[in-house]
Amino acid sequence: MLEPVAITVNGVSLAVPRGTTVAAAVVLAGQPCRNSVSGQPRGPLCGMGICFECRVSINARLHSRSCQILCEQGMDVTTDE
């Protein structure tokens, strides 16, 4: 196992191997990434930064494409922002 990184997803702590993207961590946490304009839960679709379905708030930065961002120690991730 690679060195773990601790983050929080909606306030719940989670340890993932270094190199894990935020999108993967959110799916592992069993959370949808966002609610759509009509209120449907959505998770990652394309995995390559094109569909924007995986956007979350990372350290209060809104609309971050979580599949393109690696987890860093202490990161605070909030879904449906």
Added chain:
Amino acid sequence: MNRRSKRKFDVLVVGGGPAGMAAATRASECGLRVAIIDDNPALGGQIWRQGMQSTPDPDYSTWAMYVQSAGPELIVGSAFDQPSAATLAVEQADGTYEVAYDELILATGARERFLPFPGWTLPNVMGAGGLQAMVKSGLTVTGKRVLVAGTGPLLLAVAAYLRKHGADVIRICEQASWGSLARFTFGLLDQPRKLTQGLSLKRQLAAVPFTPNSWPVAARGQSAVESVTISRNGRLEDIPCDYLACGFHLVPNLELPHLLGCRIQNGCVHVDEFQRTTAANILCAGEPTGIGGVELALVEGQIAGFTAAGRFSEAKDLFGERKRLKQFARKLDQAFRLRPELRSLPSDDTIICRCEDVLYSQLRRYASWRTAKLQTRCGMGPCQGRICGPATRFLLKWDPDSVRPPIFPVRVESLAFAASPVIPEQPTLTGGL
């Protein structure tokens, strides 16, 4: 806003996948000053995306070594606009910069094509390449039931990868018929390398049912997918699963070529035998000129690199190889052509545009992409039609015909940057007209 001085390269390559790596290598080896722009810090593009704990593809390692010894610069960022002639605006983590070029090589690659069906917006319904990319970036699928569906050779590669990572791949649903798959396989006899790759994948997947003539018609679940209904030889069947990995082959990324005025023909960038587009000093290589796979991308990239350096005879030496690989591309296109029945997959209340939640019933009444955009906001969310554009092209035969800068959502500072005039060093006084 600090406008950093414009940087300039002899050859600028957009895209760090196989075509971009090959182009940048050859142009650099000819002694030119070359840079590659990609939004991913690692080279390799989507096809050679590195997993966290897996060994890299040997072809990737070879080309990564070539790139390293040839020495082009890597600019991590996204090209989103053309603020002036022969110049791109590039958003990077620390700001926005202008990069100018003498010759531009577009190697923007491809993405998966998604087709809407009831339930395709549920969490854990992902692309086939999409789920693979997620597993490469840390998602664990050990013991998870995965249904792989859609069309194209990618499905087998994805299924084999997921199995290797502990997933229980319960079935591979391929929409193509046995007949077209048999013709495709037979046609590989003159492509020994591809035939070997295919047979090796089939061996790894011996335990997984592979069903042609089958495709998903609905996904169901509460907070995420729990089961998928598939149509197989005209019969419906429910399959419980934890993930649906579903992609319908690939479509080229044409936003930048479109913005720069390259002629697009039949959904691909039109190029001449030297990979030159119809726009001055702009070349194109790899998937944007027609979906053809890694080997073709490498050859086209090299031709583009040599051409950009004015080494036409070296470029010509590769024409024969390209011709052979182009034949494979044609076979791919024929074998995995979408069957017309897939046009009836969405029902009236199926969401087509996932960014703006636009339903099929809202879209069908319009005659064109442009009208539908204006009336329904279809394609006007953050993905800018990258997902629903190819879907409506197939479903409604629309031609997503307009691209506007920025071709990617960028920071407000970047927009201000691209719009601001270049301030001359000395104030100038202008007379009357």
